[in-house]
Amino acid sequence: MTATGDRLPHSVAPHESDLAVRCAGLSKRFGYTLAVASVDLEVKSGSFVVLLGPSGCGKSTVLRLIAGFEVPDAGMVTIGGRLVVGVKSFVPPDRRWVGMVFQDGALFPHLTVAGNIAYGIRTSAERSSRVDELLDTVGLRGMGNRMPHELSGGEQQRVALARALAPRPTVVLLDEPFSSLDAGLRSRLRTEVRAILRQAGATAIFVTHDQDEALSLADEVAVMWQGRIVQRSTPQELYGSPASYEVAAFVGDANFLSGRADDGSVETELGILAATGAVTGTVHVLVRPEAVRVALDETSEIAVTDIEFFGHDRMYGVALPSGTRLKSRVAGESSIRPGDRVRLEITGPVITFPRASQ
Amino acid sequence: MLTLPAFTEGATITDPAPSRQQSLASRRSFAPDHGSLTVTPDLRISRPRIPLALAVPGTLVALAMLLPLTYLLLRAAGAGQEALSFLTSPRIAQLLWQTILLAGAVTLLAALLGVPLAWLTTRTDLPFRRFWSVLLVLPLAIPTYVGAFTLVAALGPRGLLQQALEGGFGIQRLPDIYGFGGATLALTLFTYPYILLTVRGAVLRLDPGFDQASRSLGAGPWITFLRVTIPLLRPSIAAGSLLVALYTLSDFGAVSLLQYDSFTRAIYLQYQGSLDRSIAAVLALVLVSLTGVILFAEAATRGRAKYYRSARSIESLPLYRLGRWVVPAVAFCAMTGLAALILPVAVLLYWFGRGLASSTVNFDSLWLPMISSASVSMLAAATALLAAIPVAILAVRHQGRFSATIERVAYASFALPGIVVALSLVFFGANFVPMLYQTLALLVFAYVVRFLPEAVGAVRSGLLQLNPRLEEVASGLGRRRHQVFLTITAPLIAPAALAGVTLVFMSAMKELPVTLLLSPIGFRTLATTTWNATAGGLYALAAPSALLLVILSAVFLPGLLTADRQAESEHVLDS
Ligand SMILES: Nc1ncnc2c1ncn2[C@@H]1O[C@H](COP(=O)(O)OP(=O)(O)OP(=O)(O)O)[C@@H](O)[C@H]1O
Ligand SMILES: [Mg+2]
Secondary structure, eight states, X not given: OOOOTTSOGGGSOXXXXXXXXXXXXXXXXXXXXXXXXXXXXXXETTOEEEEEOOTTSSHHHHHHHHXXXXXXXXXXXXXXXXXXXXXXEEOOGGGSOEEEEOTTOOOOTTSOHHHHHHTTOOOHHHHHHHHHHHHHHTTOTTOTTSOGGGSOHHHHHHHHHHHHHTTOOSEEEEESTTXXXXXXXXXXXXXXXXXXXXXXXOOEEEEESOHHHHHHHOSEEEEEETTEEEEEEXXXXXXXXXXXXXXXXXXXXXXXXXXXXXXXXXXXXXXXEEEESOOOEEEEEEEOGGGEEEEEOTTOSEEEXXXXXXXXXXXXXXXXXXXXXXXXXXXXXXXXXXXXXXXXXXXXXEEEEEOOOO | OOOOHHHHTTOBOOXXXXXXXXXXXXXXXXXXXXXXXXXXXXXXXXXXXXXXXHHHHHXXXXXXXXXXHHHHHHHHHTOOHHHHHHHTSHHHHHHHHHHHHHHHXXXXXXXXXXXXXXXXXXXXXXXXXXXXXXXXXXXXXXXXXXXXXXXXXXXXXXXXXXXXXXXXXXXXXXXXXXXXXXXXXXXXXXXXXXXHHHHHHHHXXXXXXXXXXHHHTTOOHHHHIIIIIHHHHHXXXXXXXXXXXXXXXXXXXXXXXXXXXXXXXXXXXXXXXXXXXXXXXXXXXXXXXXXXXXHHHHHHHSOOOXXXXXXXXXXXXXXXXXXXGHHHHHHHHHHHHIIIIIHHHHHHHHHHHHHHHTTXXXXXXXXXXXXXXXXXXXXXXXXXXXXXXXXXXXXXXXXXXXXXXXXXXXXXXXXXXXXXXHXXXXXXXXXXXXXXXXXXXXXXXXXXHHHXXXXXXXXXXXXXHSOHHHHHHHXXXXXXXXXXXXXXXXXXXXXXXXXXXXXXXXXXXXXXXXXXHHSOTTOOOHXXXXXXXXXXXXXXXXXXXXXXXXXXXXXXXXXHHHHHHHHHHHHHHHO
16 A cells, blocks of 8 residues: 555645546446446546436446545546556545535534534644635535534535535545435536636536536536446537437437438438438437427428427427427427427438447 | 456456346446456555454454353363263253243244334324333343342242232232243343334434335325334344343343243253353353354344435424324333333332331442442443444444454354353453453453443444445545544444443343352442342342342433434424
8 A cells, every 4th residue: 555645735736737637447346237347537627527427327436436435446546646546556535635525415413514614624723714715605604603404405515515625625526416406406506516616726526417417517528328438528519429329318308210321311211311420321310309490381291299398498299100209499489289280300410320230 | 355357358247136227237348449457467456454443453352252152162172971962962952942932932022012112102192202211111220130039029929919819818829920931021021122222213213204205105104114114123123132032042040030941040050060061061052052043043134225314304203193092002101111110119119118127228238239330330331332343343334254254253242141151251260360360350351241242233333324425525535544433433423332331331230140150259249239139038138239220220221312312302403
C-alpha cells in the first residue's frame, strides 16, 4: 500500500494537471455480475461530466471505485494526477480528497447542519468562516443550528453538497442526488447545484439514469451500458448522433423503423429517406419525433391515435397501415384531433444502425 | 490473492443464477479486443486488508473465547473407556430428549408471549401503553432460580398455597410443581422479555415506509401485519428466540431447584458427586453440541437482507386501533404481569416479612454481597463491550471468511452453559495460572466469556441499523478510520451499545453457576447468598438477597430500554 496521501488537497491544485480524474481499464465483478467492464474515463478539471445509463448498468460502482469504497479487479484510477488505485497501490478513501453526495443525503443525524458541513474542514481557524460561506453558497444562511431531520429533502441535499465541497475536494461525485425529490424541485435544484459547482470551480461527476437531467446539465455525457461506457460526447452530439441503437433508444424520444440502407439512403415503409452513415443492409432507422411533420390529408391511410399536450409543444401518436406506431412532436397550435387522417413528412436525414441478424 | 481466470483469456462470463438483469448480464463479457484487460499475474491490484486495529483484537477475543471449549475437548479426549461407553448409554438419550423438550416448550411459549406483547405495547392504542411496556419487561430482573424459588415457596410442598389449603380444606396434595411443568413455567415467565425486547426494538426501528407502502397498496392492517411486518420482524423474533432457547439449555438454577433432569443439572451432580470429571466433560460436550446445532440452524436461516431506516422517512408510526380487542389485550398483559412479576415479588415479600418478624434477616450481611455483585458485574459489562466492538465491526463492515469465523467463535461461546465455563476455568486456573485462580480477574473473564454474545449482538444490530454511507461520507471527507469510528459510528450506535452493556450487567448480576464455582474464597455475591440459603431450604434467609437482586436489577433495567426510548423520542420529535 503506498501512503502518498498525506498531502493536503490544495497541494494537488486542479491546474497542476489537466485531468481531475482518469480511469483506465477499470473493471469490477460481483460474483458473476460484471458490474464495470473496462471503463475508461477522463474528467477535465472544472468540468461537469454526467454518467448516464439505465438502472444496474454500473454507474454507482464506477463512483465507488473512484472514491475508494470498492476495489477494482483490474484497471487504475488517478485523481489530480496521483495514482490512487492501480497495480500494487491502493490509497484509502480518506486520502483521496473526493467529495460524495448520495441519493438520500446521508447527513450525519447526530450533528447539526453546521456540524455536518464542518466535519471535513481540518483547520479549526477556517472552520466557522468556511461553514458560513458554504451555507450562503447553498442558500441556507442561518440554518446552521438545525438538525438534519428538521430540513426538507431539498435542503438536506444542499447540506450534503456543502459538506462535500467543504474540504475543497479535487472532484465531487454525485450519485443520483435528486432522484428522491419531486420533479419540480429536482429541476430547480439541479440548475442551482450546477451553478454552485461552477461558482466553486469544482469538478464533478454526476450519475443519473434520467436523460433530461443528463442532457440539461452536462458539459459531457458518458453513456454507460452493461458495465461499459458506450459513448462520450456533448449532449448535442449525443442526441444528434447516438453511437448505437441502444444509446439512441435510451437518450431522448425515438421512433424506430426497420429498413434497408444503401449508400446514403434508406428504404422504409415511409418511402426512401436520406440517411447519415455508411451502413448498408438491414438497419434500424432512427427518426426523432421532431423530424416527423404531420399534415391533415383525408386520403391518407395514416391515422392519429393519441395526442399528448405539453404546453410548449404536443406529441402526436400515429399508426401506419402496417401497424407501426410513430410519434411526432409539433410546436404551436393545431386543429388535428385523434382519428384524423394525416400525411407524414420526414425532415432532414435519418440515422441508421446496423441490425444484428437474429 | 487475486486471480482473474475469466478476465485473462477474454472468456465469456455467463451468469448461472438468472437475475432481474439476466438478459443484460448473461451476455456481458470482456471482448478480447479490449487489450488493456489482459491482466498478467504480477499486475495485481493490492487489496486493502482488514485493518490490524480490528484484526488483532478480534483474533485475541476469539482465542479467549475458545479457551473453555478447548479444555472441554481436552478433558473429553482424555476420558477413559468408561466415559466413552457412557456416551452411547440410554441415559444420554434420555437427557437429550428431556433437555430438547424443555428448550422447545419454553421457546415456543416465550415467543407466544413476547411477540404479541411487543406489538401491543408499541403499535396499538393499548391503554396505559407506557406502563405495560415497563411492567412487562421487569420479569427480566428476576433470575430464573429466584423465580423457581418463589414457585417452590408458593406452590411446592410446605409452600404458601399448600399451607393455606391444608389449614382451610384439609387438601393434602397439589399438582406436582417439580419436574417438566414447573421448569417450563418458571423459564417461560422469566425469559419471554428477551423476545419482547428484541422484537420491540425492531418494531420501533421499522421504516414506516414499508408499512405505509403496503397499506397504500390496499392491504388491510392484518394483511400488512402478516405479510409485511412479520417478515420484517423475523430476524428479531429469531434472535430473541435464540436467546431464550440458549438460556434454557444453559439454565442451571431453575432446573436444579425444580429438580428437572436436564443436562446442566446432571453435569453439576456428576461434577460434585464423583472424582472422575471427564464424565462431566463428556456430558458437557454433548450439551455444547446441542447448542451448537441450534446456533447453526439459526445462522442458516438468518436472512441476508439488510434493513436500515432511510434517513429521510420522518413520519411517525401510525397506531393500530384495538377496538373491541382491547379487553382481551389488557387481560393478556395483566395476566402475564401478574404471573411473571407481581406474584413472585409478593412471595419474596412474604418470606422477607417472615424473616423480619423472626429477625433472621441481618441487613449488614447484605451490603457486602451487594457491592461485590454490582462491581464485578460492571467490570464484566465494560470488558464485554470493549471485546464486542471489534467483533461486531468485523462482522458487519468487513464481511468475509475471517470475520465470519471470529463472529461464529464469539457466538459459539454462548453455546457454553455457565456450568461448563465454570468447570473449564476452574481446571485451567488451577493448573495453568495459579496466580489468577480464585481471583476476580478470572471471574470477570468467565462472565465475559458467557455474555459476550449479548454485547456483540447489541453492537451488531446497532451497526446494521447504521447506514454505511454515513461512514463512507466521513472517510471521504478525510477522516481516518478511528476518527470515523469515534465521531460517527460510536455516537450513533451508543444506544444499542448501552443496551448491550446493561444486558451483560444484569446477566452477570444474576449469574449463578460460574459465580458459585469461580468466586474467590470469601467473596459472596447476592447470587451465591441466595442460592446457599435456598438450597438449605431457608426461604426466609434467601428472600432478602433475592429481593435485593430483583430490585437492583430492576433499577438498571431502564438502561435496557434506553435504545428503545431513543428511537421513540425521535419519532416524537419528528411528528
Ligand atoms: N455490493 C454488491 N454486491 C453484489 N452486486 C452488486 C453490488 N453492488 C452492485 N452490484 C451489482 O452490480 C451491478 C451494477 O450496480 P450499480 O449499483 O453500479 O448500478 P447503477 O448503475 O448505479 O444502478 P442504479 O441506477 O439502479 O443505481 C448491478 O447488477 C448490481 O446488482
Ligand atoms: Mg446507483
